[in-house]
Amino acid sequence: MELVRRLMRELGLMPCLPRPKRFNLTQAAAGQVLDLVGRDFTADAPGEKLVGDITYIATGEGWLYLATVIDCCTKEVIGYAMDDHYQTSLISRAIRNAARNRNLSADAIFHSDRGSNYMSAEFGRTLDRFGLRRSAGRTGICFDNAMAESFFGALKNERVSRVTYLTREAARQDITRYIEFWYNRKRLHSAVGYRPPREVHAEYEKLRIAA
Secondary structure, three states: OHHHHHHHHHHOOOOOOOOOOOOEOOHHHHOOOOOOOOOOOOOOOOOOEEEEEEEEEEEOOEEEEEEEEEEOOOOOEEEEEEEOOOOHHHHHHHHHHHHHHOOOOOOOEEEEOOEHHHHOHHHHHHHHHOOOEEEEOOOOOHHHHHHHHHHHHHHHHHOHHHOOOOOHHHHHHHHHHHHHHHHOOOOOEHHHOOEOHHHHHHHHHHHHHHO
């Protein structure tokens, strides 16, 4: 088996990986969380409305899972976390990173799908710790979390589909570079006047300080 792995690495090949399962709660349990966004992925100021989701990246060592937190006002990925699992601790870490990187408004909204991790009591406690309100779209309707899905589409089309990752660490480093040095700093977004997210955030900060 080790010989096979070595030969595949030398040839730049990756093993076929079964798609990971994403679990949803029962309709009764998930129905307790309302959709506070209603497909309106805009906000008046940074830190007021956030969206998040999980995706998975194929590597020669297996899946790497990426959890994100995106600001609806600036379109910036303000928090993210990566690991070899998609347990609740992964998405909680993404929220903590977002709170460390940006000031979040009191009673801000965090919107996601109805995956079991996002609907869990453990994740609810994480949101409570940072004063965030939980919101979720309908089960199985990707358009209800279209902004988070749009980022994953950009990531995979612009970067991941062009690269073969032999290790999770290689994928982690490459995705970090994409987020930090391309998506947040240079990629133009039509929804914010064809400007990069960091520029939009800097403008809001300048206005806030001037006020």
